[in-house]
Every structure is written in structure tokens, then in C-alpha cells.
Amino acid sequence: MSDLEDNKYPEGSTLHACGPSGVEALAQFWTESNFAPRSVIVSESDTDDDVFFVVDGLARAATFTDNGREVLYSDLPRGDAFGIFAAIDGQPRSTNVFAKEQSRIARMSASNFREVLHTNRSVNQAFLTYLVDRIRHLSSRMTEATTLSTEQRLCAQLLRMCVKSAPDQGLVERLPTQQELATLISSQRESVGREMSKLKDQGLINRDGKALTILSLRSMETKLSDF
Amino acid sequence: MSDLEDNKYPEGSTLHACGPSGVEALAQFWTESNFAPRSVIVSESDTDDDVFFVVDGLARAATFTDNGREVLYSDLPRGDAFGIFAAIDGQPRSTNVFAKEQSRIARMSASNFREVLHTNRSVNQAFLTYLVDRIRHLSSRMTEATTLSTEQRLCAQLLRMCVKSAPDQGLVERLPTQQELATLISSQRESVGREMSKLKDQGLINRDGKALTILSLRSMETKLSDF
């Protein structure tokens, strides 16, 4: 990985990790097209096994229950891939993906993808790392969901989303809606609202507009270690 | 995958999926040793990044919370690998693994593992599939945990563990303890006990010894679709 030069995709994204040669190898097989916000890119019921890449924009993968409740989602920024599970193991797709913003999406067949995946070492490493990453993330979400209270899960989520803005202070630039937060921490919109109010009363957070400031990272972290 | 002959590992295991040549490629780098029941094979605090394989016996991977509660586990039967996450992404280990039964465990260095992983196509495919599998499994556990009641989660778990024994009947040969079941479905030992009693009262299940019979798969499945 040390010999990779930067490519046009953001650091941390799967395509970035593939390196310039990896991206080139993939791109020779893909075709790009544009999607308007909210338009569906793939749905669970699709029977193809194509692989997709976010060339530009932002997509969102979401899982719904039978009665339509959204239970899991993850955002796919520029440089991320999706649809790879079906391409790897041949099982049906597990999620729906739609464009969150105006997006440019690349698409390629599973067999071409597999060919590059098995041939190009840095592509291979990038996807292995990506998969392991998702597993680690899911496990910790699972552990959190079963051991922490709603308040603690909210704090954990806020801490994950923030960037350090000052000594002991954190900033979440664009806070998701309470509904989205609730989905992220497996809770209810109302509960999130209540816990937010409590945190504000305690002087731990401060909101203006879509931005949220964590006024004391230290005290917020303390909440997580109590049991 | 079609050209693989059978090897000595059980169908469905990672090593089986690696094929005879894959296993051979791996085995040239590993050393085997024996572990008595309950002995620890790797713990979270270990700083090495070796990869392990269950050559024979049964191991268990478990995650604990800070206060010692077990929150996640998965059994690793003959032919399964563990310790591969750290070997792939270089991050610290995420779980503890101990021998559940007398076991023969193979061990190899991360760099040798990576070399085979990137060189041998069927090994590569086997591990990709394994990772995807775990993701699918974790996601569905996550969805279940947040949308189903304790009773429903228990039923889902029993259905997963059983084999069809007669028309509309299922059999779980060796039912785990209620404590283990509780861990599997993110619940409490007492809750599992109560729900089990209810199911027995309803004539849905029947126990003798460690075996449990599901008397009507159909009615048990019905419970899952109610909401």
C-alpha cells in the first residue's frame, strides 16, 4: 500500500485504497450514469449481480423491515462501492440503495469485477479491508445496542460523528435528523429528542442550526463508562 | 470452485472452501498444537497478528463487555479460521477465543497468510465469501434485535438451529443453555426461560434432555411475521 500514489477519490474510501492502477483496472469495465436525488439505484428485489461505485455524489444503502421501517443505513460517499456482496457470494442483494444527492454512479458486471478483484492485488487488499471494517463496525454497533442505554448510545454516536474543534470540545457540522439518529442507534425519534434535551440542560451540548457542539468531550465520554 | 475435490474438512467450513490445493498452500506455513477444553487460544490483549485454524475440535470466539458480560459469541468448528481480521487490516484483535472441546489448532504468521491469500485464488474466494457471510449474518442479527420481541427472537433462533425431522417438525439435537441462548438473541437468561415455558404451554415445543423438538414449524414461523 505504501507505493500507491493518490488518486482522485477521498482518503479512506475503497476506491482510494485501490490505488490509481486499481481504479484504472476497474474503470475499464464500468459505465457511468447520473442519478437524481432520491432515485433508486438498486433495490433488494433486483436479480442482477452488478457492482456499483460512487464516482461522485452521495448514495445511501438502507434496509427496511416488512412494515416499512428503516432499521439500518449507511452512507456511501464518493469512492465507495456497493452491490459487492451479491457479486462475491452469489446470494440475493441485501439492501436498497438510492441517491442521496445528485450522483454519478459507475456500474460493472459481477464477473468483470471478480476478475479484477482476483487479479489486482491492491484492489483485493482494498476490498478485504473494507469487508473487515464493516464487520468490526457491525459488531460494535451490536454490542452497543445490547449493553448501553439510549442516552449512552446517543453519546457514543455523537462522539463518533464529531471532530475535535477545541481542547475538550467536539463539533458535528451537519447533525442528522433525530429520525436518522434514532435509526443509527436503534432507538426512537422521540427518545432521541428527549435525550438531546437532557444533554442540553446538562450543558453538555449546544445546537445552532445543523451544527452541534459537544462542550465537554471528557464528561460525555464518562457517560459511556458508567454501567 | 467447481474444480475442487473434497478435502478432509466439513462442507461449509472455510478450509473446505479453500480446496485441497488451498489447504496445502496454507498448511506448509502453519504449525499445529493441542488445546485442552477452556484453555485460551488468543485473547483480545494479544499483540501478535497470527492467523489460526481449527484443524480438529471446537473453539469459541467471544466478546465481553468491560464488566465481564458475554455479549457475542460464535462457535468455530473444524475447518474454520480465526484471527484473520487483525491479519488483514492490522488493527487490534476484537475477540477472545478459547477451546470449547479438546482441539488441535494450527497457527501461522500474518505475512505468510496474506501471501497465500493473495496468491491462491480459491483461498482468496473462500475468505471473501466467509467475510461476506459474516456481514450478512451480523446485519440480520442486528435487524432482529431491534425489531423483534424476545419471544420472536427466540423463535427465530430455534428455527435457525433446527433440522427438519418430520413434516412440519424440527429438531434441535443439542440445545444450548438458556444463558447461551440469551446471549445469542441479546436477551436475559430469565426471559429465555419464561418464553420457553410459554412455548411449551402452547404445545409448540417439547424437550427431553438436551434435545428440543419444534412440534409445528408452521406455527412457529407465523410468530415471526406478526408485528
Place this chain on the structure above:
DNA sequence: CGCAAAATGTGAGTTTCATCACATTTTTTA
């Protein structure tokens, strides 16, 4: 075989949240 340890069954009390309901504010978009 017999004792100790583990696992199970069940009651009672309490806490946490999920749910419903609505007023109010903010954001979209036609």
C-alpha cells in the same frame, strides 16, 4: 455414587422505553 456446581423455573417489583397525541418550529418546494 454422591457432592458441588451449573442450570432451570418462577414470582414480585421496578425501570426503561415504545407508543400515541398534539402543538410548534423549521425546511422544502411549487
Place this chain on the structure above:
DNA sequence: TAAAAAATGTGATGAAACTCACATTTTGCG
């Protein structure tokens, strides 16, 4: 920019399930 749609704040209520407690049964082991 006005109307419509989303998002938010908060109260009241009830059900689900966590906790503690202890009697009983089963299992494992010396």
C-alpha cells in the same frame, strides 16, 4: 413567498423486559 411537508419538543400512558431473589432440578466430576 406562501403553502405544504418535515422535523422537533414534550406530556401521558402502558407494556415489555430487566433485576433480584430463591427454590428446585440437572449435570459434571472426584
